[in-house]
Amino acid sequence: MEFDLDFMLDDDHKLFHRNVREFCQTELAPGYLERAKKHEFDMETYKKLADFGLLGFMLPEEYGGQGDAMDFVAMGLAVEEVGRADFSIGYALLTCVNALQIVNNYAPDHIRESFLPQYINGDVLIGMALTEASGGTDLAGMTTTAIKDGDYYILNGEKSSNSFVDAPYHIIYAKTDPDAGYRGISAFWVPMPDESDPTVSRSVFSDIGCKPIKRGAISFKNHRVPAENLIHKEGAAFKMGVKGEDSARPLCALQCLGCAQAALDDAIAYSKQRTTFGNPIASYQGISYPIAEAATHIAACRMLCYQALWKADRNIPYTMEAAMVKWWGPSLAFNTIKQCLLTHGHFGYSDEYSLAQRMVDVMGLEIGGGTEHLNKLLVAQHIIGKEARGR
Amino acid sequence: MLKIAVCFKYVLDEVDIKVDVATRTLKKERVAMKISDYDRNAIEEGVLRACEAGGTVTAISAGSETIRKGFKDALSRGADNGVFICDDTLADASAAESARVLAKAIEKGAYDLIIFGEGSSDMFCQQVGPRVAELLGYPVISYVNKLSVKDEYIKAERKLEDGIEIVSCKLPAVVTVSSDINTLRIPGMKQILAAKKKPLEELCLSDIDISREEILSYKTDSKEIATVMDRKKILYSGSDAVTNLVNCLMSQGVI
Numbered sequence: 001m002e003f004d005l006d007f008m009l010d011d012d013h014k015l016f017h018r019n020v021r022e023f024c025q026t027e028l029a030p031g032y033l034e035r036a037k038k039h040e041f042d043m044e045t046y047k048k049l050a051d052f053g054l055l056g057f058m059l060p061e062e063y064g065g066q067g068d069a070m071d072f073v074a075m076g077l078a079v080e081e082v083g084r085a086d087f088s089i090g091y092a093l094l095t096c097v098n099a100l101q102i103v104n105n106y107a108p109d110h111i112r113e114s115f116l117p118q119y120i121n122g123d124v125l126i127g128m129a130l131t132e133a134s135g136g137t138d139l140a141g142m143t144t145t146a147i148k149d150g151d152y153y154i155l156n157g158e159k160s161s162n163s164f165v166d167a168p169y170h171i172i173y174a175k176t177d178p179d180a181g182y183r184g185i186s187a188f189w190v191p192m193p194d195e196s197d198p199t200v201s202r203s204v205f206s207d208i209g210c211k212p213i214k215r216g217a218i219s220f221k222n223h224r225v226p227a228e229n230l231i232h233k234e235g236a237a238f239k240m241g242v243k244g245e246d247s248a249r250p251l252c253a254l255q256c257l258g259c260a261q262a263a264l265d266d267a268i269a270y271s272k273q274r275t276t277f278g279n280p281i282a283s284y285q286g287i288s289y290p291i292a293e294a295a296t297h298i299a300a301c302r303m304l305c306y307q308a309l310w311k312a313d314r315n316i317p318y319t320m321e322a323a324m325v326k327w328w329g330p331s332l333a334f335n336t337i338k339q340c341l342l343t344h345g346h347f348g349y350s351d352e353y354s355l356a357q358r359m360v361d362v363m364g365l366e367i368g369g370g371t372e373h374l375n376k377l378l379v380a381q382h383i384i385g386k387e388a389r390g391r
Numbered sequence: 392m393l394k395i396a397v398c399f400k401y402v403l404d405e406v407d408i409k410v411d412v413a414t415r416t417l418k419k420e421r422v423a424m425k426i427s428d429y430d431r432n433a434i435e436e437g438v439l440r441a442c443e444a445g446g447t448v449t450a451i452s453a454g455s456e457t458i459r460k461g462f463k464d465a466l467s468r469g470a471d472n473g474v475f476i477c478d479d480t481l482a483d484a485s486a487a488e489s490a491r492v493l494a495k496a497i498e499k500g501a502y503d504l505i506i507f508g509e510g511s512s513d514m515f516c517q518q519v520g521p522r523v524a525e526l527l528g529y530p531v532i533s534y535v536n537k538l539s540v541k542d543e544y545i546k547a548e549r550k551l552e553d554g555i556e557i558v559s560c561k562l563p564a565v566v567t568v569s570s571d572i573n574t575l576r577i578p579g580m581k582q583i584l585a586a587k588k589k590p591l592e593e594l595c596l597s598d599i600d601i602s603r604e605e606i607l608s609y610k611t612d613s614k615e616i617a618t619v620m621d622r623k624k625i626l627y628s629g630s631d632a633v634t635n636l637v638n639c640l641m642s643q644g645v646i
Contacts, residue, residue, distance in 0.1 A: 012587075015464055016580050018425075023577045053579035069581040 009073070017077045023052050028085035033354045036088060036361065039204060041125065041164070041212045046092055050122025054078050057096040059104055063116040072247060072309040079251045080302075083258030087361040088212040090255040091163055092125070094369070097251060098244035099128040099171055102187065106232035106240060111189050115169065125167040129159035129218055130241060136161065136367075137374045139173070139238065140182035144220065146174035151227050153188060155220035161368070165202050165216030168192055172218070172225075173241070176234045187237035189229040199223035209360030245370065247312055249322035250305040252369045253329025256362045257302050260333035260340075263358050264294055267340035274345075287343055294336040301329050323370075323378035330365040331372060337362060393446030393540060396502035397437040397470065398493050398523070399430035401452060401461030402513040415616040424457070426464050428570065429508025435573045436538060437506050438469035444540045447471045449500060453492045455482040466586035467578040473591040474500065476599065480606045486514075488609045490522030495599035498527060503562045504545065509534055509569050517567070524565035531565040532558055536572045 144157025
């Protein structure tokens with residue numbers, strides 16, 4: 001396996017990194033724990049991301065976007081710092097690299113022109129509904145249908161485990177050709193009607209973590225969507241979605257690593273000031289060795305994430321690296337935070353500390369955005385070859 | 392059109408500095424640098440006043456080559472252009488050296504309003520602004536936490552220990568600003584990239600009629616060591632212990 005050494009943060013990225021860390025610690029970190037416990041996405045805090053320009057990633061300057069000012073490495077720096085400050089708000093940035101890129105690159109002009117300025121300004125959220133109760137990893141097995149009827153498509157079925165389920169707009173993935181596997185999947189721009197409309201119902205799950213992002217289900221019963229809201233063309237949705245997955249995976253991992261780093265920083269500080277038997281607990285190897293191990297693993301995973309994003313910026317294939325960090329990063333983050341909680345002893349077990357919240361927050365990304373199993377399969381296929389193709 | 396100059400100092404970031412406990416010397420290896428905290432407010436204030444009254448903002452600093460990177464940050468914060476007085480003899484310059492050099496550069500640029508932070512976040516001598524004003528023969532208003540510009544005059548509120556003082560004077564003038572004069576906007580990637588396109592004028596000492604010998608004549612022998620703060624070791628006991636402790640902590644500004 002070849003490896004690359006020719007990458008480092010240039011002065012622009014270093015300055016941006018410093019600034020985004022200051023922004024996140026000043027504007028996002030205060031109140032994280034309080035916000036994390038509510039089933040409500042704080043739009044006021046979210047809008048601060050817009051003020052800083054983070055919601056305009058790779059979106060047209062004519063709509064207030066960043067154009068090509070921010071590359072994937074810069075986005076990685078931002079996602080890591082946002083994850084460190086407020087994990088759930090980090091999900092809003094992930095939306096930039098999948099849903100928003102689909103809208104910007106493939107949606108009809110009338111949708112781009114009306115929606116993009118609102119989104120970039122932090123006025124609205126958007127959801128992207130691919131998965132269903134019967135198929136998360138198995139996207140080709142989705143059962144929601146979109147059948148053409150004159151100037152409309154009729155949606156029937158239920159999407160499940162979708163973030164921001166109460167957002168006013170969703171990209172809905174449905175089969176326009178139920179017999180064509182993944183080639184029969186199409187994507188639609190669907191403005192959500194008000195609650196009185198019997199053709200759409202939405203429900204929010206009672207999750208143990210990431211409550212503010214309101215993961216839930218959307219059910220369609222003969223819901224009519226204008227044909228002009230088809231994104232790109234019939235049968236193109238699977239490839240559109242997959243294209244964004246590679247860039248999303250290192251960002252998911254960095255969001256988790258940022259959260260783990262915050263926990264590790266707390267554990268380090270605690271270990272220096274908490275004393276037992278007359279010594280700071282940091283002097284005991286049972287405390288310092290796990291900290292050293294966690295710091296090592298985080299540093300290694302972080303480097304692989306940024307290598308993947310560096311390759312993304314140069315159009316060098318990075319699917320394998322993306323899959324590596326997606327299965328590794330969230331799992332590593334969860335285990336690190338758990339260890340940090342234990343370092344805090346009985347204080348760590350209290351929900352007045354952020355450690356338990358961080359732990360359940362990162363756990364969501366061990367599942368969402370591609371499971372550990374799927375990503376290990378992708379890595380195996382890259383390394384072993386077609387013999388490793390799953391059954 | 393109003394010409395505003397904002398002078399900034401590029402300093403070591405104190406959060407990275409470690410102390411050798413045995414010798415009390417500061418370990419400055421691998422310490423990042425930053426624009427001095429109050430100077431960031433000074434730049435922001437210059438930009439706000441220029442937007443309000445119509446004008447330009449020039450970021451000015453003096454030092455060795457190591458401070459060049461500070462201009463990217465300054466320009467990304469909204470300054471229109473930069474002036475960099477670059478010479479190795481200006482490394483670790485004292486307040487007297489800095490003031491002499493900056494005054495000459497400001498005189499050359501014929502600025503109307505010159506803004507400094509109230510002090511640098513490393514030495515916090517709080518001298519450079521008033522020294523520059525004295526050298527130029529300009530009025531100086533220090534510790535400003537509110538500033539406005541109208542026609543040829545500025546009006547400033549000064550936050551003093553026992554109250555607020557409101558003063559005004561005619562331009563050209565020097566002000567030093569406190570950190571609560573404004574809320575900093577943090578530049579994003581777009582502003583950082585745009586900074587590269589802004590002009591940066593580089594001056595050597597001879598361009599401002601100063602000789603190296605003159606700068607060297609200001610040099611003094613000095614040494615920095617970390618202060619030592621002993622624990623107070625105050626013991627409160629009895630039924631009023633908690634109340635007395637809380638009162639003490641409040642009087643010390645801890646809570």
